[in-house]
Amino acid sequence: MDLKLSSVSHYYGDSQVLRDITLDIPSGQIVCIVGPSGCGKSTLLRMLGGLERPSEGRVLQMGDAPEGCLNPLTYIFQDFALLPWRTVRGNVALVLEDHGLGKAQREAIIADVLARTKLTDFADALPKQLSGGMKQRVAIARALAVNPAVMLMDEPLSALDSQTRELLMDDLVALWTRQPFTAVYVTHNLAEAVRLGHKIVVLSRRPGEIREVVELDMPLAERRHGDPVLEAQQQHLWGLMRDEAAAADAELIDG
Numbered sequence: 611m612d613l614k615l616s617s618v619s620h621y622y623g624d625s626q627v628l629r630d631i632t633l634d635i636p637s638g639q640i641v642c643i644v645g646p647s648g649c650g651k652s653t654l655l656r657m658l659g660g661l662e663r664p665s666e667g668r669v670l671q672m673g674d675a676p677e678g679c680l681n682p683l684t685y686i687f688q689d690f691a692l693l694p695w696r697t698v699r700g701n702v703a704l705v706l707e708d709h710g711l712g713k714a715q716r717e718a719i720i721a722d723v724l725a726r727t728k729l730t731d732f733a734d735a736l737p738k739q740l741s742g743g744m745k746q747r748v749a750i751a752r753a754l755a756v757n758p759a760v761m762l763m764d765e766p767l768s769a770l771d772s773q774t775r776e777l778l779m780d781d782l783v784a785l786w787t788r789q790p791f792t793a794v795y796v797t798h799n800l801a802e803a804v805r806l807g808h809k810i811v812v813l814s815r816r817p818g819e820i821r822e823v824v825e826l827d828m829p830l831a832e833r834r835h836g837d838p839v840l841e842a843q844q845q846h847l848w849g850l851m852r853d854e855a856a857a858a859d860a861e862l863i864d865g
């Protein structure tokens with residue numbers, strides 16, 4: 611299933627947050643959204659997920675969700691959003707309830723996603739026993755369990771330290787390489803964007819408009835930390851964002 615935003619604008623009261631966004635999210639690609647604070651990135655994600663309707667324009671879902679999809683649009687948040695009293699297995703199992711699946715089918719899905727996210731040995735652990743990186747892997751496993759058409763990821767690594775971020779990026783690349791998934795990935799971190807994005811959408815400060823869409827052809831599995839091509843892309847993105855980010859910052863401080 612592809613997603614498309616067609617001439618989307620959005621207002622909160624009199625304040626315009628997004629302006630005339632037209633964007634394709636093709637199946638099997640990771641589309642990163644970057645832009646200064648408050649430019650409407652999370653709002654855009656909520657529109658894609660159907661949690662909010664745009665004031666103007668349309669959000670279109672084109673084509674069918676993948677076979678076995680239990681929930682076409684699934685979120686992954688920065689704060690993991692795990693239930694502390696449920697084990698790793700129990701947190702993943704939660705999203706499989708109320709779908710009419712048999713016990714064996716549920717267990718097969720749980721075993722598969724825990725193996726894919728290297729959590730099999732931690733199935734009976736509680737979230738409080740896990741590091742931040744592991745908790746986010748549980749959240750990723752839980753998202754994969756419903757075989758979504760599109761994963762909507764809102765700064766999923768920003769609560770983690772830089773080493774853990776690197777490891778999680780490796781994990782996401784390995785997951786995608788084994789079985790491509792579709793994701794819209796909001797981040798402040800340009801290194802994450804050039805590592806994970808097939809397409810990187812740069813938004814201006816509020817009201818967020820598309821300043822540029824950068825397409826990266828290099829296969830994800832070949833993207834290495836410090837690669838000169840990626841570094842150059844990162845510099846280019848920062849060049850686009852620097853003035854906007856400074857202005858957005860000053861706006862927030864001024865209130």
Ligand SMILES: Nc1ncnc2c1ncn2[C@@H]1O[C@H](COP(=O)(O)OP(=O)(O)OP(=O)(O)O)[C@@H](O)[C@H]1O
Nearest residue numbers: 622627645646647648649650651652653654798816
């Ligand atoms: N429900 C709401 N009602 C009113 N204003 C809102 C609402 N949600 C967001 N806003 C405002 O809309 C603007 C865009 O918010 P949004 O969270 O989408 O930006 P963002 O780019 O994700 O920000 P950040 O990078 O800081 O997370 C901000 O000024 C925010 O205060």
